Amino acid sequence: MTADLPFKLPQFIAGHVWLVGAGPGDPGLLTLHCVNALKQADHILYDALVDHSCLKLAKQGAILEFAGKRGGKPSLKQQEITERMICLAREGKRVLRLKGGDPFVFGRGGEEALALIEAHIPFRVFPGITAGIAGPAYAGIPVTHRSINHSVLFLTGHDADGTVPKSFDWKAISRAAPVLVFYMAMKHIDEIADDLIKGGRKSDEPVMFITHATTSNQRIYKTELGHIKQTIKEHDIEPPTIVVVGKVVSLADKLSPDSVTDELEDELDNRSL
Numbered sequence: 001m002t003a004d005l006p007f008k009l010p011q012f013i014a015g016h017v018w019l020v021g022a023g024p025g026d027p028g029l030l031t032l033h034c035v036n037a038l039k040q041a042d043h044i045l046y047d048a049l050v051d052h053s054c055l056k057l058a059k060q061g062a063i064l065e066f067a068g069k070r071g072g073k074p075s076l077k078q079q080e081i082t083e084r085m086i087c088l089a090r091e092g093k094r095v096l097r098l099k100g101g102d103p104f105v106f107g108r109g110g111e112e113a114l115a116l117i118e119a120h121i122p123f124r125v126f127p128g129i130t131a132g133i134a135g136p137a138y139a140g141i142p143v144t145h146r147s148i149n150h151s152v153l154f155l156t157g158h159d160a161d162g163t164v165p166k167s168f169d170w171k172a173i174s175r176a177a178p179v180l181v182f183y184m185a186m187k188h189i190d191e192i193a194d195d196l197i198k199g200g201r202k203s204d205e206p207v208m209f210i211t212h213a214t215t216s217n218q219r220i221y222k223t224e225l226g227h228i229k230q231t232i233k234e235h236d237i238e239p240p241t242i243v244v245v246g247k248v249v250s251l252a253d254k255l256s257p258d259s260v261t262d263e264l265e266d267e268l269d270n271r272s273l
């Protein structure tokens with residue numbers, strides 16, 4: 001597929017590592033660099049959040065190794081993943097480290113790249129489309145909208161030790177940006193919602209949960225900051241989920257694919273009357 005393009009994509013050199021983002025799930029959101037990497041890699045170390053449909057693009061004979069942290073399968077620790085990458089590269093393999101979304105957005109891509117530098121392994125980084133932008137977009141939420149916000153804050157709901165980052169100043173966060181996009185927030189979402197309200201956000205502020213964003217299992221749940229607990233109980237919302245807080249969420253009433261389709265159908269019905 002990449003061979004038909006009117007421009008050249010890079011050649012994957014043996015002994016090199018490519019850290020590549022595979023996007024949030026919909027294979028249509030893979031970058032050409034990602035497809036090019038899949039077509040050439042000898043060994044693919046992929047994360048739990050990488051959608052399996054894209055692995056079908058791997059070249060014949062490529063080894064696919066799960067290096068994620070879920071799915072009930074035995075999982076490698078971060079250090080082991082890094083060592084594995086280095087070891088495979090030293091064996092002369094073209095190593096594709098494939099990560100969900102973007103490798104440098106809450107993806108530990110920086111840590112892995114630093115380890116490769118230390119080990120003198122040549123590498124390249126190719127960004128992917130991050131779930132915190134694509135997820136809202138697929139739900140009908142632009143993360144910026146000129147009349148609503150001039151800034152957006154991307155946050156993680158937990159730290160390396162599994163708790164809400166202690167460095168967070170909730171008052172400052174609440175004031176900092178009208179729109180907040182949380183990754184990895186489900187474990188501590190009650191605490192996060194309480195802290196945001198204490199920090200000054202309104203309890204009737206709209207919130208959207210976008211689960212399995214951009215995949216055929218995508219689900220969206222709209223609620224308000226003060227009602228988060230009930231919404232989660234009612235719908236049993238689980239990771240992977242992106243949480244958007246802010247007025248932009250209301251735009252989904254008009255811009256979500258369902259709303260757009262409904263509106264078009266209404267218009268067509270009216271025309272045919």
Ligand code: SAH
Nearest residue numbers: 101102107130131183184212213240241242
């Ligand atoms: N590097 C990734 C983020 C990894 S952190 C990126 O750029 O998208 C893992 C978190 O990302 C999950 O807990 C969830 O909050 C979010 N996430 C990743 N893929 C997702 C998806 N398809 N749907 C919803 N959330 C997703």
